[in-house]
Amino acid sequence: MIAILIRDLRLAVRAGGGFGLGLAFFLIVTVLVPFGVGPNSEILKTIAPGILWVGSLLACLLSLDRIFALDYEDGSLDLLATAPVPLEGVVIMKALAHWVTTGLPLVLAAPILGILLNLESSAYVWMLASLAVGTPALSVIGAFGAALTVGLKRGGLLLSLLVLPLYVPTLIFGAEAVKRGADGADAGLPMMMLAGITLACAALLPFAAAAAIRINLR
Structure with a gap:
């Protein structure tokens, strides 16, 4: 399982479709928004949580098709499907590799890019936590x-x-947590909902994904 994770991390770095592309797209979205809405600091402060979350969401989309596509093209996916390793575990490792190369850089970059959107100082902790x-x-x-x-x-x-x-549910609760943090309100409820969504996805979707792969390989 760890070997699959390391292999996918190496492929993502060499192919350049994970870390660099997603982070560059996130940066472009964040830089262009102030030009589009104007330099009004109050407007930027209001829309900053939603823009940062939307940018992160769209950046994650860019490399999704590469999660299984390369393995399917070279026949590795057929070998993984017939290997003694559970296919559900393979899905989890590939999702983890995608998060490490795409999601984690966005988490680390969001507070820095929040400066460009005049994000409230009290919201930075919640931005990091929610992402x-x-x-x-x-x-x-x-x-x-x-x-x-x-x-x-x-x-x-x-x-x-x-x-x-x-x-959409992840986007709603993530942006709401940051917004409440910026307003000085309690952001515990949206954070708990966000954690619940993540745990539910991690518990259920690998089995659905593994079943879908088996059907597509027939």
């Missing part, structure tokens, strides 16, 4: 969507259409 808790759910949901579309030609658009509605 750290919520972005793993994005990777697991993305792995499920990638499993559904593996083997399809030009399945990237279909993958986005399948995954985006499932991302």
